[in-house]
Amino acid sequence: MRDAIRAEILKARSGFWLLAVLAYAVLLPLGVWRFSGVELSDTRLMLGCLAACPVAATFLGGYLVTRDYYYRSIERGVLLHRKSHLYLAKLIAGAVSGLVTGLVGALGWSLVTWLVLRSGFDTGWSTWATLLGCLLACTLAGVFGVAIGWILRDYYFAAGVSFLLPFAIELPLLFLRPSIGRFLPNDVFAGLIQAPLPSLLPVWLSLLIAVAWVGVTSFAGLRLFLRREVL
Secondary structure, eight states: OHHHHHHHHHHHHOSTHHHHHHHHHHHHHHHHHHHSOSOOOSHHHHHGGGGGHHHHHHHHHHHHHHHHHHTTOHHHHHHHSOHHHHHHHHHHHHHHHHHHHHHHHHHHHHHHHHHHHGGGOOOSHHHHHHHHHHHHHHHHHHHHHHHHHHHHOOHHHHHHHHHHIIIIIIHHHHHHOHHHHTTSHHHHHHHHHTOSOTTOOOHHHHHHHHHHHHHHHHHHHHHHHHHSOOO
């Protein structure tokens, strides 16, 4: 089991592709800031753009699985390790990758925020709570992404779910049907970050629902992986 975890974490951090993927942790908040059409004039509003950071963590988690299917290296992993061990190792690698994504996003976007606001940058508890929420949300999003990867297996489908679902469906539903939208995965992650969006759930309830989403998708992914053929 330890060998499987070590191998998956090594694979997760190897290659120049990781730098490109981690760049999304800052580029996505930057895109939200630039194209939101809202004047962001204080620390809370600026750091609220970190709500896009878990999207990058979800994509990275899914990529850890779908690239093995894409390059047909999943067979080797199954031959070297038991299916259940490989599955759990991928989840752990997804959590670690998500945490790293959250760190890159929190530090990088904090620097951008400081450069924009300078003396107006707030270092109070609300800022730290948002940054810690970003780390937690991205860690869970990394595991969620791995589970999505196991369920879908296809790189393009998983990437579409990671990037299109949050912005094309979940965010509009949060504004149009908040009674539904605020319970969806990425809106729950935004609740952990305390993003200044309407109708988000409290942090404690967001955490419970986020864990539920991760648990349900992880269980579904495990059942599918154990039942079907490797490829």
